[in-house]
Amino acid sequence: MKPSDPGKLDRVIAEQRRLQDERAQSYRERALKIYPWICGRCAREFTHRNLRELTVHHRDHNHDNNPPDGSNWELLCLYCHDNEHQRQIEAATGTGSTGADAGPASTHSPFAGLKDLLGKKGDPQ
Ligand SMILES: [Zn+2]
Numbered sequence: 454m455k456p457s458d459p460g461k462l463d464r465v466i467a468e469q470r471r472l473q474d475e476r477a478q479s480y481r482e483r484a485l486k487i488y489p490w491i492c493g494r495c496a497r498e499f500t501h502r503n504l505r506e507l508t509v510h511h512r513d514h515n516h517d518n519n520p521p522d523g524s525n526w527e528l529l530c531l532y533c534h535d536n537e538h539q540r541q542i543e544a545a546t547g548t549g550s551t552g553a554d555a556g557p558a559s560t561h562s563p564f565a566g567l568k569d570l571l572g573k574k575g576d577p578q
Pocket residue numbers: 492493494495496497529530531532533534
């Protein structure tokens with residue numbers, strides 16, 4: 454066995470980054486081809502000059518979900534994109550929703566409903 458190459462991990466990471474960039478670049482390009490260059494929230498229009506400020510948002514927040522028809526994409530300007538994600542964070546942490554006496558964020562369990570589902574389905578008798 455050869456001793457592990459200390460530079461290998463770096464190269465693998467660099468390669469991953471490159472692939473990620475490439476993928477981001479390609480879905481961005483495709484999204485810009487499908488959709489008009491207008492922010493989906495504030496209707497700001499974009500041209501080649503300021504196109505960098507127009508971002509591709511993933512509706513389900515899953516950057517790996519890139520259907521060819523573009524149904525998971527939404528073109529948003531930087532500000533609206535920020536807002537969109539801010540809302541998501543606020544929804545997740547519960548900040549900004551209730552009054553001052555909200556207390557600590559509730560313990561969110563993604564499997565809370567799953568147990569019920571399994572209990573109903575998996576009847577042993
Ligand atoms: Zn906007």
